[in-house]
Amino acid sequence: MKVMVIIKATPNSEAGKMPSTALLEAMGKFNQELLDAGIMLAGDGLKPSSAGARVQFQGNQRTVTDGPFTETKELIAGYWLWQVxxxxxxxxxxxxxxxxxEDEPAxxxxxxLFEMEDFAEIDPTGEFRAHEQQMRDQTEG
Structure with missing residues (x-):
């Protein structure tokens, strides 16, 4: 199964505070362990929400809101994609x-993640799943 492992943002990460060398080294070692175990597929840290934007959908309307966003507890500071x-x-x-x-609760x-077999009931012919697999193969190739 694939999972997304989401590191939640904190006031310091939203303020753009960079991690210490010690934390970077510890995370690098942990990431290497994940790679060696064949688990880690991807992973990155994210810049603060002040560097991003949100697009809200209401029917055919699109509203763009530039960051920063106020609800820190709802924001993401980084992620991994794992196969477990x-x-x-x-x-x-x-x-x-x-x-x-560092120095904050985390x-x-x-x-x-949804897997193709999760859609079997709503895609009895397999047409949607075949097209989705074709697109996944294309992005991986």
Whole structure:
């Protein structure tokens, strides 16, 4: 199963405070462990929301709001994409993670990704899933 492991933003990450060398080294070591175990597919830190934008949809209307965004607890500071055998395996790996934020409480959320078989009931002919797989193959190639 694929999971997205989401590192929640904090006031310091939203302020653009960069991690210490010690934290970068600890995270680098942890990332190497994930790679060596064949789990990590991708991962990156995100710039503060002040560098981003949101697009809201209401029917055919699109409204763009530039950052920063006020609800820090709802924001993401970074992510990993992992291939694991179960949610419990992902939890076990997150427990091994160095504290992702220095001098602040931190939270990491784990969310399973939809797999093609999750759509079997609403796609009985398999047409949607075949097209989706073709697009995935194209992005990976």
């Amino acid at each position: 055998s179960s949610l419990q395996e992902a939890i076990d790996w997150v427990k091994k993670c160095p504290p992702p934020m 939270e990491i959320e784990i969310r399973p």
